[in-house]
Amino acid sequence: MSDAIILASDQKKTLPLWLLAELTYSCPLQCAYCSNPIQYADARANELTTAQWKQVFRDARKLGAVQLGLSGGEPLVRSDLEELIADARSLGFYTNLITSAVGGDEARLASLREAGLDHIQISFQGSDKKLNDYFAGTPSFQHKITMAKAAKKLGFPMVLNFVLHRQNIHQVADMLRLAEEIGADFVELANSQYYGWALKNRTALLPSRQQLIDAEAATNHFRQQHRGKLQVIFVVPDYYEDRPKACCNGWGTTFLTVTPDGTALPCQSAHELPGFEFPNVKEKPLDWIWQKSPLFNDFRSTDWMQEPCKSCPDKEKDLGGCRCQAYLITGDKFATDPVCSLSPQHHKIVEVVEQAQETLPQHQSQPLIFRNPKNAKQFR
């Protein structure tokens, strides 16, 4: 999902402006950096029904949600997608489909357009058949191109998304050429961040500093040549920053994620945090979840912070960084995000980053754990 949402800074109230509806964890792809939980096996049986999703849309809209991301897994797997889009559109949502395009065809795209879909984001896993199909875990490159061209023909505004990592980041210039050829309006070159599946595969995925420098240079070169025509956003892995980013624009300030089974989260990865009761829309009203639940409130202010965050002049800006990253690296969800150079545990990030500077072949030899039901069952 894009970080490019533009928000006025004088937001008076805390509104869940962005609703991310993860309609299903089913997916024909097997990306080794997937943001879905590791333990997703058997999730299909507990998915919200069409009527339950419509209720979520209505309740979220009342709370002020206006951008709707329809995601997964692969949302095209849901046969009620058109009905959900039409419903969301009639409520006033701006509807964004976040898809791999696998499992759909041109007729399906046309019926999504007909239903009122506003915008489509298609992910690619590489700039050529070989790498795309390897990282997707399924032959899909040519199909994605056909679908992306069809989406433009139907008049959709279209974002192409490439998740970058150690083994495909050298293709950035080719990715941008491909996006231009297809006629995309916007390209996201988003480096993988290390939660869930990506954390399991971190050694194989984290690029070296030189790879990042080269990729940014290729991006800037493209931007200079194509000023204004095709917008490109390049997202650096947090591990290479020395100050953290505010989690989800501020925990419980903007984003509301609802997972396939109806669990409501302030961030897609929050299910990784210990010690919370995760509220579910099947059991609790959405306004209570957003306004009153401990999960959404516990990191809303800066009261929870420890040193060095507590007395840091930047604490209102970065809000202590990512809670999931803090927990996954330090074992303490209240710790300073270790990406921050002021964190007493920053050396844990530095060590991983230094390891990533070693020569490529050694790391490439580490096998990727692909995201699929078989591997998911191992982690139960």
Added chain:
Amino acid sequence: MNDNMPRSNLQISSDYRFQWEEAQQCFVLLYPEGMIQLSSTAGEILQRCQQKIVISDLLKSLQKSFPDADELVADVLEFIHDAEQQGWLNRESQEV
């Protein structure tokens, strides 16, 4: 100011959706994965540009609604210029 300006047509670009947001108590422009919150003045202007409108008619309509506003014409023209730069408004010159 270009002499032809008052006779040009303005309309909100089809790249944006303009709507009232009750929870935010303001008009917004929506676009892929993003939103622009509009001030009440910007909302008043863009509300009149949902269908094609000739600039002179737009100015008349605003003057009628806000008869006491100082410098209204200059402010509106400045906003229109900025909104065109941002791609929110499209202009179509009319043959006279």
